[in-house]
Amino acid sequence: MFETFEVIPAVDMQDGQVVQLVGGERGTGKTYGDPVEAAERWVAAGAETLHLVDLDGAFEGERQNADAIDAVLDAVDVDVQLGGGIRTAEDAVSLLDRGVDRVILGTAAVEEPDLVAEISDEHPGSVVVSLDAKDGEVVVSGWTEGTGLDPAEAAARYEDLGAGAILFTDVDVEGQLEGVRTEPVRDVVDAVEIPVIASGGVATVDDVVALRDAGAGAVVVGSALYEGRFSLADARDAL
Numbered sequence: 001m002f003e004t005f006e007v008i009p010a011v012d013m014q015d016g017q018v019v020q021l022v023g024g025e026r027g028t029g030k031t032y033g034d035p036v037e038a039a040e041r042w043v044a045a046g047a048e049t050l051h052l053v054d055l056d057g058a059f060e061g062e063r064q065n066a067d068a069i070d071a072v073l074d075a076v077d078v079d080v081q082l083g084g085g086i087r088t089a090e091d092a093v094s095l096l097d098r099g100v101d102r103v104i105l106g107t108a109a110v111e112e113p114d115l116v117a118e119i120s121d122e123h124p125g126s127v128v129v130s131l132d133a134k135d136g137e138v139v140v141s142g143w144t145e146g147t148g149l150d151p152a153e154a155a156a157r158y159e160d161l162g163a164g165a166i167l168f169t170d171v172d173v174e175g176q177l178e179g180v181r182t183e184p185v186r187d188v189v190d191a192v193e194i195p196v197i198a199s200g201g202v203a204t205v206d207d208v209v210a211l212r213d214a215g216a217g218a219v220v221v222g223s224a225l226y227e228g229r230f231s232l233a234d235a236r237d238a239l
Contacts, residue, residue: 001102001125001164001165001194001195001217002195002217002218005212005216005217005218005219005239006048006049006217006218006219007047007208007218007219007221007232007235007236007239008047008049008050008051008081008197008218008219008220008221009038009042009047009050009051009220009221009222009225009232010051010053010199010220010221010222010225011035011038011039011042011050011051011052011053011072012052012053012055012222013035013052013053013054013055013065013068013069013084014055014065015065016035016065016067016068017031017032017033017034017035018031018032018033018034018035018038018226019031019032019055020032020222020223020226021055021174030223030226032226035052035065035068035069035071035072036068036071036072036075038226039052039072039075039076040075040076042225042232043076043077043078045231045232045233046232046233046236047078047232048078048079049078049079049080049081049101049218050072050076050078050079050080050081051081051220052069052072052080052081052082052083052084053082053083053084053104054066054069054082054083054084054085055084065084069082070098073098073099073100079101079102080099080100080101080102081100081101081102081103081104081128082095082100082102082103082104083103083104083105083106083128083130083167084104086103086104086105086108087107087108088108088115089115089118089119089122092105092115092119092123092126092127093119093122093123096119096123096126101126102125102126102127102128102164102165103119103126103127103128104128104129104130104167105119105127105128105129105130106129106130106131106132106140107140107141109127109129109130109158109163110138110140110147110149110154111140113157113158113161114161116129116158116161116162116163117161117162120161120162120163120164121162124162124164125164126164127162127163127164128163128164128165128166128167128197129154129155129158129163129165129166129167130166130167130169131149131151131154131155131158131166131167131168131169131188132168132169132171133151133168133169133170133171133172133184134146134171134172135172136150136151136184137149137150138150138151138154139171151168151184151187151188152187152188152190152191153191155168155188155191155192155196156191156192159192159193159194163194164194164195165194165195165196165197165217166188166192166194166195166196166197167196167197167199167220168184168185168188168196168197168198168199169199169200169220170184170185170198170199170200170201171200172200173200173201174199174200174201176201177201177203177223177224177227177229178201178203179201179202179203179204179207180198180200180201180202180203180207180210180211181201182210182211182213182214185198185211185214185215185216186214186215189214189215189216190215195216195217195218196215196216196217197216197217197218197219197220198211198214198216198218198219198220199219199220202219202221202222202224203224203229204224204229204230205230205234205235205237205238206238207224208221208235208238208239209238209239212239221235
């Protein structure tokens with residue numbers, strides 16, 4: 001999936017605008033404008049993959065920003081992974097047929113693990129299972145509900161079901177621009193053979209390098225890029 005380690009810009013959408021939340025909490029977001037403009041900016045800067053999230057969909061349980069997502073898909077020609085509000089195999093397959101390269105399943109994968117196998121059978125390698133951890137526990141429904149699942153154990157389970165990658169988000173540091181924690185990432189990496197995409201807390205290029213050294217295949221970066229803490233070129237140079 002990732003020939004070399006990638007830095008993947010996040011384009012998280014709420015009410016049709018790019019938003020970055022702090023710790024996954026509604027009402028903490030800072031807005032960064034039009035999703036298409038953001039996507040085109042990151043592609044021009046050298047991004048090979050974009051990470052799109054329908055935040056309204058994640059909270060409400062059904063996709064809310066379809067028009068904005070369609071506009072991004074029409075505007076860029078790089079790999080796109082999309083999450084937020086994808087709850088059925090039909091939703092996932094329709095998005096993959098529309099041009100999304102990988103669908104991200106969080107709540108749906110926890111509630112119906114067999115969905116991962118069902119989608120993967122039709123589109124091998126296309127499912128990224130999102131394991132968002134708060135206080136060491138996988139959380140779902142926009143990071144509002146605990147599941148009792150250990151992230152590393154859950155990752156191994158979804159690998160067996162055909163997941164192409166694991167997206168591991170450390171919610172405790174997400175959006176705070178205060179640095180990453182590599183130990184939880186390493187635990188998930190050690191549990192699987194498929195790529196682990198790390199997310200949460202990245203503030204500097206040193207954080208990016210630390211996640212690569214922890215074994216991640218890629219890292220999703222949001223606030224640090226939007227706030228100009230570093231550029232994609234800075235990250236490439238450091239790597």
